[in-house]
Amino acid sequence: MRVTRVLIEGFRGWGHLDVRPGSHVLVAGVPRAGRTDLITALARVLDPDAARGAALSDLHQRPIIPDGADPAAAExxxxxxxxxxxxxxxxxxxxxxxxxxxxxxxxxxxxxxxxxAPPAVLQRVEAAQVEVTLTDFDPDVQQLLDGVLEPLEDSGCASEDPDASADAPLCARLAYRLSYDEEAESLESVVYFPARSNPTLGQYSRVPAATRRMLPVVTLDAGQPLQLRAGAGLRRILDERAAKAGAAAFDALGQAVAKAVSALSADPAVAEAINAVLAVGGTGERIGDAPLTAEQVGFHAEDGSVAALLRTLRATLHLDAGGMLGLAQHGSTVSAVLSMAEAMLLSTVPGAVVLADDFGDQLDAPATEHLAALLRARSGQVWLSTRRPEAARAFEPTEVIRLVRHGGVRSHHQLTKIVDRKALVAMRQWHTQLLAALTAPTVAITEGPHDVAVLSMVDRRKPPFSLPLSAHGVRLVASGTGGEGGIGQIPRVASLARQLGFRVLAVIDRDKDSAQTSDELAKIQATCDAVVRLPPGAIERAMGDGLPLQALAHASATLTEYGIPDPMGGQLTEAAVTNLCKVIHRQGLHEQFLEALYAAEPKAHEPPVISMTLGLLAMAAGPSYSGKALIDVPTMARPAGT
Structure with a gap:
């Protein structure tokens, strides 16, 4: 079974959402963009136990303009x-x-x-509505839904055409409606079949809880692993696989514990200590009908039941030379992997729709990718929400639904299948570049990896009073690696990023004016929200602009450590600086040169042009930015007398 459409109206932070997946779904995106809300909405329709979590905050609140407010103030x-x-x-x-x-x-x-802007006035919607369209049923489920089946269109929607083809696949729509009764001060929810209901007239053909329990839907709920108490994952696995044998094992445990405790009570050392207590002031003679001795004192766990004992048991593991240690002592990753393994074992329903929120939060990178791939392979359809790019590596790029939030408004984005050969080159950078920025609102695309290295190094060495790019939600990416980079690749990567809902910035060199450079610049501006252009001379020149020649010469002399002659040779001339730039570019010694600059005395040699570029990127990163689309970074003169 799989979901072909999720239609949300007024649920939590979603005023409207219409998602039509083709196969599996990986939900990712920026914080507060609605990942959990989407998974919760699906669960409210498909999981009969999920409705218990309904709250008044589930009803979406829309901003309205108050009477007398100035609409222009917000701008x-x-x-x-x-x-x-x-x-x-x-x-x-x-x-x-x-x-x-x-x-x-x-x-x-x-x-x-x-x-x-004046504070927004919010108005709660009358009702929240979530509609889910299902298809690809096995025979038993299809028979269960007989009477509410409808033809399915290629778009993933149920067909309203009375003349739809008899050969069309069948689907069923289930909907969840939540409303608030102000007089009764209570929430009212109903799950119904839209095909046989009329919500306008308050007529609902309710979906029985038993019917929903028959649907192959599994919600992954990872908890503390390897627990034998009632209701825990391991106990449920044991009860499903060998309930009688498990009960016998627990009975044997109870008898063994009773025998061991009895022996403990009779131990001479324990008996002597008990008798010493009872002898104080004749206590043993006064508290009972007959004198009390150690023979009449026993011990048991809490209420005396095996269940009470099982609640106190904690798993121990022998994983290395450290010996048998408690699960907590082996670290959070081990617990998270075992917990997810239990959840996956409990969810082995053939062809099931599997729902999981915040997948991989406690897992290491390889385990996240491996378990996500395992779920995808074993499920009829999996819906995972995640903050981890490693989980997305287990999915096709077109299976990723990226949620974003621009100016307080949520939206969703999904890649379409690419058939253009040139665009396929850019698609390769989904895994190498854009995937790392999965949860960032903004990407800044450079011409190549050296630009990223320079900007990143200066960014992470900013003084405490200056915020780094990450504080503005910006992730630096290169337009290519190796021979596939360059200014010509920026529009392709930018188009890919725009499809995924990123705010897109670009950092480019300022080449000599020509028909080719004008055409390249026009293409970049057409695919980016803003472009920051370096001064003439590319990234190598920008590293040294505005710095004293003595500082550049000192840093140049340190490059001999890498088996090359001193590029400046101690000469304090602009010609020597030009040669230095050529050597840095040819040898790829950008970070090494910057390291030498920062290590110099006095330590005040932060490249001002690069620092300015970072400041402009931070300014242009906000969705409210409405300044120049092309921002030229000015050339900086060297300090006088240097």
């Missing part, structure tokens, strides 16, 4: 951001670094100077 912040962007770009070279810091703080909201 004030955008206008201010644009003015700041222009001021930074047009500032004199000496003031650029300070302006970059100020713009970055303002973009992030630290300055407090941006006018705030």
């Amino acid at each position: 004030a912040g955008d206008d201010v951001a644009e003015e700041q962007a222009e001021a930074v770009v047009e500032a004199p070279a000496a003031d650029v670094a300070c302006a970059g810091v100020a713009a970055e703080e303002d973009a992030f909201g630290d300055s407090g100077a941006t006018p705030q």
Whole structure:
């Protein structure tokens, strides 16, 4: 069985969502974009036990404009951001670094100077509605749903055409409706068949809980592993596989414990200690009808039952030279792997729809990918929500539904099948580049890996008062690795990122004007939200612009450690700097050169052009940015006398 459509209206943070998966589904995206809400909505329809979690907050709240409010006030912040962007770009070279810091703080909201829109007035919807379309039933389930089956269209929706082909596959729609009765101050929910109901008139053909329990649907709920207490995963597995043998084993445990405790009570050392207590002030003679001695004192676990004993048992494992240790002492990953293994064993229902939220949170990377691949292979259809890119590696790119949140509005994005040969080259970077940015709102695409290395190194060495790109939700990626990179690949990677709902920025070199460069720039701007362009001379020149020649010469001299002559040879000239840039580019010594710059005394040699570029990226990363689409980073003059 599989789900062909999920239609959500007014449930939690979703005002509207219409998802039509083709096969398996990996739900990922930025925080607060609705991953858990989507999995919960599915469970409310398909799992009869999930309705117990209903709350008033499940009803979506829509913002409304209050009477007398100024609709233009909400746009004030955008206008201010644009003015700041222009001021930074047009500032004199000496003031650029300070302006970059100020713009970055303002973009992030630290300055407090941006006018705030009036608080939104929220109105709760009358009812939340989740409709799920199912198909590919086995014969038993199809017979169970006889009377509510409908023809299925290629779009994944149930057909409303009375003349639909008799050969069309069959589907069934189940819907969950949640409303709030203000007079009774209570939530009312119903799961019904839309094909035989009329919600407008309050007429519902309810889906019996027994029918939903017959559907092959499994919700993974990983808990503490290897527990033998009633209701625990291992106990359920034992009861399903060998209930009588398990009961006999527990009876034997009870008898053995009773015998051992009896022997403990009769032990001379224990008896002597008990008698000593009872002898104090004649206690043993006063508290009973007859004098009490150690022979009349026994012990048992809590209420005396085996169940009480099983609740106290904890698994121990012998995994290495450390010997037999408690499960907790082996680390959280071991517990998480065993817990997921139990959950998967309990979910082995042929052809089932498997639901799991926050998959892989406690797993290491290989285990996350392996178990996700195992679930995908064994399920009729799996719906996993995750924060882990490793889980997405087990899925086809077209099976990933990425949820995003721009300006407080949620949306979903999914790749379509790519047949264009050139676009396939960009698709290769799904795993190598974009997958690592799965939960980031924004990606900044550079021309190649050296650009990423330089920008990343300067970004992570920012002073404490300056926020890194990660604080603005930006992930740096290269447009290619090796020979497939370059400015010509940026539009293809950007188009792929846009399909997945990223806000897309680009960092490019400022080449000499020509018809080719103008065409390349136009293509990049057409696929990106904003473009930051370095000064003439590419990333190698940008690393040294604005720094004293003595600092560059000192850092250049350290490159001899890598078996090459000193590129500047101690010469304090611009020609020597040009040769240095060529050597760094040819030898790929970008990070090594930066390391030498940062190690120099005095330690004030942060590349100002690169720092400015990072500040502009941070400013353009916000969805409210409305400044220039092409931001040129100015060239910075060297300090006088250097």
